Amino acid sequence: MPFAETFATEDPVLQTARALAHELGLPCVSPGAGSVLSLLAAAGRAKAVVEIGTGTGVSGIWLLRGMRPDGVLTTIDVEHEHQRVARRIFQEAGYASSRTRIISGRALSVLPRLSDGAYDLIFVDADTTEFAACTEAALRLLRPGGVLIVNGAHANGRISDPAARDVDTLTVRATVKAIRESEEWIPAVIPSGAGLLAAVKR
Numbered sequence: 001m002p003f004a005e006t007f008a009t010e011d012p013v014l015q016t017a018r019a020l021a022h023e024l025g026l027p028c029v030s031p032g033a034g035s036v037l038s039l040l041a042a043a044g045r046a047k048a049v050v051e052i053g054t055g056t057g058v059s060g061i062w063l064l065r066g067m068r069p070d071g072v073l074t075t076i077d078v079e080h081e082h083q084r085v086a087r088r089i090f091q092e093a094g095y096a097s098s099r100t101r102i103i104s105g106r107a108l109s110v111l112p113r114l115s116d117g118a119y120d121l122i123f124v125d126a127d128t129t130e131f132a133a134c135t136e137a138a139l140r141l142l143r144p145g146g147v148l149i150v151n152g153a154h155a156n157g158r159i160s161d162p163a164a165r166d167v168d169t170l171t172v173r174a175t176v177k178a179i180r181e182s183e184e185w186i187p188a189v190i191p192s193g194a195g196l197l198a199a200v201k202r
């Protein structure tokens, strides 16, 4: 296992959230990727964060741990069952319910209801086919200097394989290309976990 993954350790609450994700057959961020989420939230003194794809709360806990103590995590998921588990995990981790805004629904239905320029960080970890629409929404929702992070930049190891032409890989490639070529972002790929495409809004 890469050192970046063993460097980041998880406490019992995160271990429980991870075990519950496995039980539900859900992927979740690796410890290394989680530690990057905390780092970026802390570096930007993030107070208002949007997460697309709550899952069982693994990435949410890592984000909350980097955010300001008065910060609010708005987290969106289409599955009530996942969010029921995540709500319990956030409580077990000691976060007051006022620190999380858990919204049920499809990302593309919920994002238009969120305010322009109001967010410090947006983490996208849901449906690959909606990456482009989510990154477009992120440009509207982030303040200048805010950070977008898209999980899965490695496309399960296929991103650099020219023979890989499946829909997911093509979609991730298109998202990476659009962000890299845009004047509106300062991008980097962070190779932790499934690969984090990170970009700061100019």
Ligand SMILES: C[S@@+](CC[C@H](N)C(=O)[O-])C[C@H]1O[C@@H](n2cnc3c(N)ncnc32)[C@H](O)[C@@H]1O
Binding pocket: 021, 026, 027, 028, 029, 052, 053, 054, 055, 056, 057, 058, 059, 060, 076, 077, 078, 079, 082, 105, 106, 107, 108, 125, 126, 127, 130
């Ligand atoms: C990979 S899991 C999220 C894992 C979580 N970020 C973590 O690391 O702990 C993806 C989640 O996205 C949700 N999801 C899938 N498509 C969605 C959509 N269109 N809108 C909102 N949530 C969606 C799934 O129900 C699932 O809980």
